[in-house]
Amino acid sequence: MKSASKANFKQNYKTHLKHLKLKGLQPSTIDAYARAIRRIGAHFDYRLDDLSEAQLTDYFSDLLDSRSWSVVKHDLYGLKFYYTHVLHKPWTIDLIKPPKTQRLPDIVTPDEAKRLFMATRVLSFRVFFFTLYSLGLRLGEGLRLQVGDIDAGYRRVHIRNSKGNKDRFVPLPDTTLNLLRRFWRVHRNSVLLFPNRRGGVKVAHLATTSL
Template sequence: MSKLRPALHDEITLRGYSPRTRETYVYAIEKLAKYYDQAISTLTDQQLEQYFRYLTLEKKLSRSTILVQLNGIHFLYEHVLHKKFKVKVCWPKQKQVIPELLSRAEVKLIISHVPHEKYQTMLLILYGCGLRISELMHLKVSDIDGGRETLKIRQGKGGKDRFVVVPPSILALMRLYWCRYHPGVWLFPSRGEGKQPLNESSLRKQLKTAVRLSGINKRCSAHSFRHAFATHQLEAGMPLHQLQHQLGHSDIRTTSRYLHWLPELGHGGVDLLSGWGDDHG
């Protein structure tokens, strides 16, 4: 793997893939190399198929996780090893799981248990604007447009830029944060010289502790705040196409899943048995 790494990094860079994609591809390939403990270029199609059976049957990984592994290994074969990739993967059935949605009161309670003001600010922006954690971490001070009340999201999922609306309360919060911490380039820089954005793991650790202290038993991650934003905005009447743009979804069907998670937002239908007792008593 050490010999392949420079070539892999070069091919990823040439295609302008994100740092997150780089990390996941390298991780997938390292796992494969560790499993067989032999040069990846010498693996047979049968060995590769057996590896993916192992991920499904023994590791019991989800369909989406296996797909990430497959993408990384396929990229290596196609663009670095220049070999045909003819592996047949038996996919586990995709589970349709509704996440445990947070109420407004639960969001407020969790954030109140975050001891550090900086991390409270980060979670409030995450929730108030519906951002992905990677988008939050890569915000620059120059991305804030107070006059237009927008944030520029650079290279979001799918490598696309977009603008999102920022509510006045979040703008005021960011101004207060800037006055207190005076960030340079990155809105949330790493410690030290601050030339890099803060690592996502720092916020995740703070959130995990806050959830435990709050006593809320729901499964909660940084992405739960994005789900909470979407559901609460729909409850408040935001049109679906506007929510689609705010979240950065390419396909409105991805956004419409929130309607399925919140059946009370749709028309409740007519009670066909209403009044039957009066007519046929």
Template sequence: MNWFRKREKPTGYRHCPESYLDKLELKRYANNTVKSYVSCFERFINFYPDKSINELDELDVRQFLKWLVRNNWSNSYINQSKNSIKFYYEVVLGMPNRFYQIERPKKERKLPTVLSKSEVRELINVTRNIKHKCILSLLYSAGLRRSEVLNLKPKDIDSKRMLIKVNDAKGNKDRFTLLAKSTLTDLRTYYKLYRPQTYLFEGQKKEKYSPTSIARIITSAVRKTSIKKHVTAHTFRHSFATHLLENGTDLRHIQMLLGHSSTKTTEIYTHVASNTFNSITNPIDL
């Protein structure tokens, strides 16, 4: 939160009120949610540079959302923008529900990119740096989000129970997920070499490893292979869930490992799992 307060303020650019940041902090919203809300709300208030924030009404909100639609912003961004605006008027200012009549665009339902097991192995095997290899292994074998890998501490690795504790994950929830034997072996080698102090993965100055560093590791690994898919940290998580489902793991167990609040979120993997289609005979083969 301090990063938002210490930002440089360009002339003429309106920033979120301090009360907005305070409320986000008190409600302990996740960092990614905070970034999204602040960015969306500031885009809204800067759309009306000559109007006081508290003078903006439902008509102004509609006009702003129409502008987003006409400029081809995604449905998810438009919904996030509405949420960020509602947060200010209804949560920060404590006003009654003012914007419930404003239509929401339908949520986009895009299927996730999934790697095959051989592609995952290839990406991990071409990664020679042991720290980088451990990061990729954890993204896949534990189904972790990028932020969850970055927040891991050495004590979170429970080698006796072969579990990993994920603290304060999305929605401020703790959970346990799987620790693979091969990943544990690599982690032990890594720990002896690097001796991390606070976080499991740290930079050269012993600070928490950065999200951009993980993105670079993945980009570098993909370039060493013939894989043409767009691979991100979340692709490994999608692949973990899909492969578990293909192996017959119950959907509720996958939901628990991923930390999803609802099975509806987890059900998307039934649309990409290969065993969903195995019982269907292609008409060309009939």
């Protein structure tokens, strides 16, 4: 019986992955929701078709005590997606509410930023950190930047696939533009703004992955 349940789960899991990709979710979200279903499946002996509210309450109660809110959230939303798109069942269980925390971001002062840049000896990292700071970008946004995203004429940068799969434009200061131009003359990669350094500067123009 258990082998039959596991076989059925494997088939449903494949369907789960297909729907996640078709929804155009970020790769990190797809991976998180996929791991969530594998984790929940293993916990319930791969029988997810008829879980009771009591079973789910016990599971998430234990999870809240032992794991971070990030894991709990991914399991909850991953299972909700699985119920809706794979099992075609309505999700009516209101189990958990996110903790009410309000955190302010750490603000780096110009002097602190300058010390950070000066302490970074590797040119590519120094330029990268300066670009993040001057444009107000997240780490992933900076790593995804391509040469074609720089609009020198309008002094702006096209930020693609940002939070919520949204695009936006940010102003491009002259100082940052001039620095990026000088940096590009060093690596001359036609696509990536910050190509990886594994092969050294001489082959940076051939790199296909970012820092």
